[in-house]
Amino acid sequence: MDSIDFRFRLDWPGFSLDVDLALPGRGVSGLFGHSGSGKTTLLRCIAGLERAAHGYLSVKGDVWQDDGHWRPVHRRPIGYVFQEASLFPHLDVIGNLRFGMKRVKTLSAGKAALETHLERAIELLGIEHLLKRKPGHLSGGERQRVGIARALALDPQLLLMDEPLAALDLKRKLEILPYLERLHDELAVPILYVSHAPDEVARLADHLVLLENGRVVASGPLTETLARADLPAAFADDAGVVIETVLAAHEEDGLSRLEFPGGQMYVGRRADPLGRRLRCRIHASDVSLTLNLPPDSSILNRLPVTVSDIVESDRLGHVIVRLEISGGGGALLARITERSRRLLDIKPGRQVWAQIKAVAVLA
Numbered sequence: 001m002d003s004i005d006f007r008f009r010l011d012w013p014g015f016s017l018d019v020d021l022a023l024p025g026r027g028v029s030g031l032f033g034h035s036g037s038g039k040t041t042l043l044r045c046i047a048g049l050e051r052a053a054h055g056y057l058s059v060k061g062d063v064w065q066d067d068g069h070w071r072p073v074h075r076r077p078i079g080y081v082f083q084e085a086s087l088f089p090h091l092d093v094i095g096n097l098r099f100g101m102k103r104v105k106t107l108s109a110g111k112a113a114l115e116t117h118l119e120r121a122i123e124l125l126g127i128e129h130l131l132k133r134k135p136g137h138l139s140g141g142e143r144q145r146v147g148i149a150r151a152l153a154l155d156p157q158l159l160l161m162d163e164p165l166a167a168l169d170l171k172r173k174l175e176i177l178p179y180l181e182r183l184h185d186e187l188a189v190p191i192l193y194v195s196h197a198p199d200e201v202a203r204l205a206d207h208l209v210l211l212e213n214g215r216v217v218a219s220g221p222l223t224e225t226l227a228r229a230d231l232p233a234a235f236a237d238d239a240g241v242v243i244e245t246v247l248a249a250h251e252e253d254g255l256s257r258l259e260f261p262g263g264q265m266y267v268g269r270r271a272d273p274l275g276r277r278l279r280c281r282i283h284a285s286d287v288s289l290t291l292n293l294p295p296d297s298s299i300l301n302r303l304p305v306t307v308s309d310i311v312e313s314d315r316l317g318h319v320i321v322r323l324e325i326s327g328g329g330g331a332l333l334a335r336i337t338e339r340s341r342r343l344l345d346i347k348p349g350r351q352v353w354a355q356i357k358a359v360a361v362l363a
């Protein structure tokens with residue numbers, strides 16, 4: 001009852017979409033896939049902008065469409081955030097926010113409740129100081145924050161975000177990511193977040209859906225799905241896992257120590273307080289394997305692991321090795337050459353050391 005369930009089948013010349021999914025009714029579901037895999041088309045089906053020949057959609061038990069019933073787009077309580085927020089240039093920010101709310105009369109609660117949602121959206125996106133500005137006087141990141149606030153002010157039951165950072169340069173992306181994290185942490189509304197940037201999805205999502213040629217290739221909790229040895233081809237150079245850690249200590253030599261079930265890792269000094277949960281990303285290409293612990297290695301982060309799976313890599317002469325971290329700390333992926341695999345006799349069940357060359361702290 002608390003999930004978002006849908007089935008869509010749509011046939012166009014040269015492309016067909018055929019999906020059947022149940023997504024969690026809370027948190028962020030990342031929808032990842034290469035260009036043309038059907039991510040936008042799927043969001044448009046959910047929004048009611050495309051009418052799939054065979055379609056079913058229920059949001060937390062409320063059926064929005066099935067074979068005999070179709071709720072049109074203006075009666076679906078969704079917020080839709082696009083790559084670029086199209087704001088009315090002649091209206092100031094608050095005018096733009098209020099304009100979007102006019103249609104809400106048909107959707108939900110009374111006026112007072114809507115005002116509360118508007119205030120909350122303004123606060124969440126940190127745009128109080130921008131309310132009187134015209135869109136022409138906003139940066140790309142600020143415009144996008146206004147676009148997200150506009151979607152939230154409608155008190156949506158589902159927030160659809162289609163590559164909301166894709167049009168921004170890196171600096172603006174980094175500026176807006178903390179606001180997206182706030183949405184994730186503080187909002188009860190489920191978010192479907194489309195991106196073709198694996199690191200962005202790894203940072204924000206709890207659940208991951210991988211789409212290829214209009215079909216679902218994988219759908220599951222983020223950490224489990226990223227650690228599957230059979231999917232890295234889809235992620236190419238960005239293949240790698242996410243490990244949830246806790247900041248345990250700031251060491252005297254300028255490093256911070258992160259702990260997780262089964263081990264610990266060191267990263268450059270963090271400004272965060274001790275006890276903070278930090279999500280880390282470890283790319284498969286940053287993990288190498290040794291049979292014994294070399295006494296003279298400069299690599300600090302080394303974990304005892306057990307090989308559980310070996311799959312041919314998308315890169316010629318390489319394999320992807322899945323490694324279970326002892327103590328239930330999850331799994332790592334390593335991309336190594338086929339020659340190294342042979343020389344070290346890497347096979348399922350073998351206990352080895354994983355040397356981690358780089359750990360990126362995502363949040």
Ligand SMILES: Nc1ncnc2c1ncn2[C@@H]1O[C@H](COP(=O)(O)OP(=O)(O)OP(=O)(O)O)[C@@H](O)[C@H]1O
Nearest residue numbers: 012013015033034035036037038039040041042196
């Ligand atoms: N109205 C349409 N009629 C026919 N084909 C379409 C239509 N809209 C999109 N397509 C095709 O459907 C496929 C999926 O497009 P879609 O925009 O959903 O992909 P995407 O994964 O969102 O891609 P991107 O990451 O580039 O935005 C593409 O091959 C596209 O050319």
